[in-house]
Amino acid sequence: MIVFLTAFFASVLAVWLIIRSEHLHHHLTADSDLDGVQKFHVVAVPRVGGLGILIGMLASASWLSLLLAVPPYQTWLLLMVASPAFFGGITEDMTKRVGVLPRLLLTMLSAVAGYWFLGAALTRLDLPFIDRLLSDWWPVSLVVTAVAVGGVANAINLIDGYNGLAAMVAAGIALCLAFVGWMLHDSFMVVSCLSLAGALFGFLVWNFPFGRIFLGDGGAYFVGFLLAELSVLLVARHPHVSAWFPMLLLFYPVFETLFTIFRRMSLHARSPGHPDACHLHQMLYKRAVRWHVGTRDPQHKTLRNALTAPYLWALWLVSAIPALLFWRFPALLMLSCLGFAIVYVWLYMRLLRWRTPKWLILRRR
Numbered sequence: 277m278i279v280f281l282t283a284f285f286a287s288v289l290a291v292w293l294i295i296r297s298e299h300l301h302h303h304l305t306a307d308s309d310l311d312g313v314q315k316f317h318v319v320a321v322p323r324v325g326g327l328g329i330l331i332g333m334l335a336s337a338s339w340l341s342l343l344l345a346v347p348p349y350q351t352w353l354l355l356m357v358a359s360p361a362f363f364g365g366i367t368e369d370m371t372k373r374v375g376v377l378p379r380l381l382l383t384m385l386s387a388v389a390g391y392w393f394l395g396a397a398l399t400r401l402d403l404p405f406i407d408r409l410l411s412d413w414w415p416v417s418l419v420v421t422a423v424a425v426g427g428v429a430n431a432i433n434l435i436d437g438y439n440g441l442a443a444m445v446a447a448g449i450a451l452c453l454a455f456v457g458w459m460l461h462d463s464f465m466v467v468s469c470l471s472l473a474g475a476l477f478g479f480l481v482w483n484f485p486f487g488r489i490f491l492g493d494g495g496a497y498f499v500g501f502l503l504a505e506l507s508v509l510l511v512a513r514h515p516h517v518s519a520w521f522p523m524l525l526l527f528y529p530v531f532e533t534l535f536t537i538f539r540r541m542s543l544h545a546r547s548p549g550h551p552d553a554c555h556l557h558q559m560l561y562k563r564a565v566r567w568h569v570g571t572r573d574p575q576h577k578t579l580r581n582a583l584t585a586p587y588l589w590a591l592w593l594v595s596a597i598p599a600l601l602f603w604r605f606p607a608l609l610m611l612s613c614l615g616f617a618i619v620y621v622w623l624y625m626r627l628l629r630w631r632t633p634k635w636l637i638l639r640r641r
Contacts, residue, residue: 287332287478326495332475366494432500441482485582
């Protein structure tokens with residue numbers, strides 16, 4: 277618990293300092309493009325919240341080193357291998373000149389570093405033929421690991437659309453991983469996940485509901501990489517954990533990404549990287565919140581922004597609950613993934629056709 281609290285308070289303080297000193301770095305860090313297709317805030321806001329999360333985790337690792345009188349080298353290694361992913365994202369936050377592909381490649385570079393230095397290798401997916409291929413051919417395992425980790429990091433960035441959405445989902449995933457790590461007596465997994473969760477909750481103090489700071493690409497790629505890397509490590513270190521357990525925990529952002537790629541390429545004939553306002557969280561904003569809560573007043577727009585995220589928190593629980601119940605049973609986890617996909621597509625199609633379930637609509641006040 278002390279690891280969690282150290283990361284939490286360090287993150288709260290670091291983010292507060294970033295907000296208080298905004299006048300010094302506004303020209304570099306502010307998300308001032310208020311008219312973008314994916315923008316739903318009313319004033320320019322710093323988008324370097326990932327820096328506060330990093331500081332929270334560094335403080336937690338430092339405190340742990342003092343408590344144990346020896347450096348927890350695996351925790352420090354984890355943060356070191358995450359540095360390329362964080363660097364690519366934070367550079368984009370400050371320059372707006374780093375494209376999706378360079379950020380993805382840097383995150384995959386972090387995954388390769390984790391493969392060699394931490395042993396974070398995907399050698400099984402609980403699918404016999406693929407498992408043989410992954411375990412017998414390390415180059416295949418390396419490529420699959422890099423693609424999977426990079427894809428998850430990009431997926432977390434993709435759902436980072438409203439105040440509290442990506443950070444709360446990520447914190448929940450970290451706590452679920454910590455719980456299973458605790459059941460397996462894996463202290464590294466517990467400490468790392470609790471540290472990440474604490475830093476995320478510290479960030480959320482300032483992000484939700486009023487959006488005083490945003491996660492940014494640096495935060496999203498950093499957090500996404502850590503979640504993916506810890507998931508790979510959990511499966512690699514514990515044969516009793518199904519590879520589909522972390523997959524189900526991460527299935528909301530992963531399926532959102534896959535569905536978006538399919539939608540943009542097949543239905544709209546566009547590049548997968550072309551931004552639009554048709555993600556599920558944006559459809560919920562438009563159909564269930566936007567026209568039913570408040571007025572055109574800027575404060576009401578911020579309120580509507582904050583009211584959107586809880587819908588997706590509830591949707592994530594549809595995958596998280598069975599993941600925790602069936603973390604050792606691949607078949608049940610696969611069925612749960614299928615069930616989540618059905619729920620997601622059903623909800624999306626209802627929203628697309630303006631047939632929003634009435635119980636989802638927040639009435640005008």
